[in-house]
Amino acid sequence: MTFFNEAKFLIKENIRDYGMYIALFVILLTFSILTDGLFMSSRNISNLLDSAGYIAVLAVGMTLVIVIRHIDLSVGFAAGFLGAIAAIFLTQMGVSVYITIPVILVFGVIAGLFNGFLIAQIGIPAFVATLAAMLIFRGALLRVTERTGTIIVNDEKFNALGNGFIPSLAEVNGLHLLSLIIGLIGILLYIYSEFSNRRNKIKYQFDVVSKGIFTMKLILVSAVIAYITWILAGYNGFSWTVVIMLVVVVIYHFLSTKTVLGRHIYAVGSNPEAAHLSGINVKKITYIVFGSMGMLAALSGILFTSRLQSATTTAGTLFELDAIAAAYVGGVSSAGGVGKVTGAIIGAIVMASLTSGMNLMGVGISYQYIIRGGVLAAAVIFDVMTRRKRG
């Protein structure tokens, strides 16, 4: 029984971290049953992940913004506007895709730094500063698409980002080989990092979970990765969107957990005054976080434009709220200082799953909004309750 007691204890202690995984599992299971397995089909999961992509990258940046106790409302139309600029570069100006993408990302950084300037330097509340920026980007988007209306993008390489898949190399029993290999490498890397982590902890006499739980966790996570890989390999394999999403998560996860910069971001979020007194440059951190948010907004705009293969006059509408919702569902705390990048991705997938599942079931759009609102409220209530319990 000690195994179960330990498992129970761990879940209780880490309910904040595990909560959203459990929620995601419940949602997936529910929809699978309600749709007779259609929900977990290769094609649907692949579409679901692709449609989560442009919100997920925003949610990653938004998590860090919320961690330092700010908010960014401008990211939706910033994504829309920068996506339109990308379309203009590619079509009307004939710029190569390899130049367009980095230039757009730099534009995004500049836009973010401007928000950072208003907030850190002038001291305007982030809500107001980014609300102003949101209106400005919305106007700018209408301005650049006014003459032409929707701008159709014909660049195949660019469109592949939102619709294409990584090359297969070879088919094995109708499965996508490269995807299988990537999945396998992922599992091996995961197991290796868990083992070395555990070895380190034991070396420094930190608490580690028992062998049983450890093995259990390894098997569980590996199985999940294997299952997702297998499902995706059964359709067209990993899409470029999924690959980009994974790269963003890996980079931001590393930045936020392993670097001085990440430590400073969380320090500023958990106690700005103490951070200031510790010699941390709070303004600089604010600039960096908003600059990164701007860059991810540009990336989101690129993914969305590419997915639609066109830039529209309304692109980016409500993206910011979806991203904020995903970040909260992913466990970021409104009090600052708490929230993981990995959580943001899970949050985005939870929200995308709800949409996808309800679409499959033919739930009306009115109910969809109500249910998604309910889930968001539940996530924040959960946050407040677990925080209160900790005292």
Place this chain on the structure above:
Amino acid sequence: MSEYILEMKEISKEFTGVKALSDVNFKVKKGEIHCLIGENGAGKSTLMKVLSGVYPYGAYQGDIIYEGTVQQFNNISDSVKAGIAIIHQELALFPDLTVYENIFAGNEVKRGAFVDWNETIVQAKKLLQKVKLKVNPETLVKDLSVGKQQLVEIAKALSKDVKLLILDEPTAALNEDDSENLLNLLKDLKQQGITCIMISHKLKEVISIADKATVLRDGKTICTLDASNEPISESVIIKNMVGREIEDIYPKRTNKKIGGEILQLFNWSAYDVELGRNVVKNVNLHIKKGEIVGIAGLMGSGRTELALSIFGNPNAYKLQGELLLHGKQRKLPHTRDAIKAGIAYVTEDRKGNGLFLLQDIKNNVTAANLKAISSNGIINDNEEIKVAGEYRKSINIKASSLEQNVGNLSGGNQQKVSIGKWLFVGPELLILDEPTRGIDVGAKFEIYSIMNQLISEGLSIIMISSELGEVLGMSDRIYVMGEGAIKGELAIEEASQEKIMELATQ
């Protein structure tokens, strides 16, 4: 009906194991000015909070007899209804509203369902006359000086037919003219039959105005002095305030080696832009290598402000004067410059602005010096654990693991984490602001031992403390601050509780 308007009988109040008040008796006659005196933490504010209903009936033991009947105040509005008004040190006014709106805030003059603004202004004018404040009632409160704002507060209290007025250090932020004015006004109000309780640290004021003075110490009533029997004298008050025996809980230092000057300040002043006044005034001070210099003084005497003005000036005061480190004039515009220059500051409010409560011990210990455990911006986890582990051992942080959240530690251990964090930046000068506030005796002793250990390793320490015993027990030299200025410097041999208190209450 008795001659007393207020009798507080055997009042006791406990905060999770700590007795803040034990069997306090406090009687106030109708129409007198009664001063309440005591060191920081003697229980004055707690007693007044009990009286005004901040701690509701049942949260304390004992009886409050007010105007002849036992009162059961459940909240502040109950006591206000009974005619008791408190004016706190931090004024509770709305700076962006006018004087007349402030006077009647929460007590609006109504006709039917609507506020009668004309009548409000007429009545406000009358009240302003009563408190002898000559301003247009339509002035915004933020445009008034602090002294005038205080008068608006009193007018506000008068608007509620106050019978018992309580003032908590009303002259702390006032200049001499304004203080004089205020004291005269209190005498006038006394003529009009209003009873007054005044908490004050300025003994000269107490002597000039009080009919009676009650001294509290360690949550107990020590004595009540009556000016009609014999004039109240400073020496009697101070004797009663400090009469505590100093226990010998201070570890002895064996080899004192005092070296050259580390820090010198000449005519050092700091102007707080938000408050609109100098919080540090013309301070001259020096600290030598291997010295513990105590800075004594009452709360609000500018000690923390002085420390912050040295430590990279995070509150952006306007600074004047010279700061010398090792004899060389320096400017430290940011906290990070101060840290680089070898200064560390352990804050007085460790939960508020000292620690990252949601993070674990190792993150806190390394937070001010991540450079030392990282290369190219990437943190070396093993190095971090090693460093944190060393501090855990050397300053004896008691925790289940280095990964325990600091928010879950006891006060003493939190303080040790704070100290560890600042030792890790490798300072020459460590400023400790109230290093033992809110921690138990055992942990106090450990902190003192750590201080001695650091001194023997060649550090210098500035210790800001309100605890006289600690200042006398640990320091090599003592500065006493009051109203932002250094009121005196005492060598440890000549220092005593009385002398410090005398300087601090000047």
